[in-house]
Amino acid sequence: MTASDTPTRAVADLGAVEFAARLGGEGLGVRLGPFDAKLRSDVAEIVAPLYHLYRDYTLLDGDDRVFNLHLGLVTVRKWPRLANAKVRLIVDGRAPHDDLPVGQALAVLEWGLNLVIALRAHSWLMLHSAAVERDNGVLLLPAWPGSGKTTLCTALVHRGWRLFSDEFGLIRPSSGEAFPIPRPMPLKNESIDVIRAFAPDAELGPTIPNTRKGTIAHVKPPTASIRAADRSAPVRWIVFPRWSAGADLVFDEMAKIDAFMMLATNAFNYEMLGESAFTTVRGLVGNAQCFRLVYSDLDRAIELLNGLAAHDGEPT
């Protein structure tokens, strides 16, 4: 039986014990949207949260598979008896950054996946953008760090939108369609309690304090989003969000030329893809409605975006 003949199994089908054995041994093969990833780790602290967050993902079995992402996370101890262990991210046998405290292992692994995708996935135009879908229309939320993109994305997927990604707007240049890569969504600092209150059913991983981005907790993507991760969709709306404390709600349609400029500068690999990126951004901006959103009240922002989808471009 070849890998392609193997019936689809979820990570949870392994059970917790076999999951830990694979992660610490031959590696865990898991499908992340369009990518096949092999994860390895000897870090005991990461096993339970990783199993919790990844249990619904497609398990990739079979010796004849080719994986396009390989990540390792290993424990580094200077003094065996002291509890000062660190973890080292390993990508293709190299450590791309300094070791970090073992308590941050889950965050390090997730950042590592982002890093590898951003550096390698150049068959896609990669926008630094959240992306969610409803009624076969994708809403892109391109934004810079600190703009509340992940919080807004997490809220949307707990109000009926399908998660594509909180981090990558993956656009296929040949078709202009967005492709899902639903992964755990890292809430930061105050956003953790905001989402706990907004969506009590949200499944959060452990709270990780004192990271370089503050306190982090990852939200598990809804199971339905993970299972539909092979379904692409056209981009219908592009909304540039910015959370601002106490701000009144602002929702303005943008000039296409401004949206072009913001989208092109937002992409991870616009210059690398060259003409292909230009024509892809041209198609996205030309075919989608483009808005600027400033908000402080999450409920009102969600209501507005739901209305946008319900009325197909006419905000309520």
Add this chain to the structure above:
Amino acid sequence: MASTDDLVWAEFGDDYVVYHKPSGKTHFLNSATALLLAHVLVQPKNAVEAAEELADREEAVGNADFFAAVARALAHLEHLGLVERV
């Protein structure tokens, strides 16, 4: 000037974006500069000829301010590497 084959255009109303293949650069142009680049400078010509042709298209013949604006646009296009003196 840049060969027309070297340029890829995006048009949004009166706003234009052009991608210059040899340099890999994207430029944002107003309508007058885009018109100058896309239609007037398809053949080599001097600045006066370019201004006269554009003035004719834009019904601005004899307008000194218009000619000055064209001169500035040409300088801008040269600075961007989209046209060159020959």
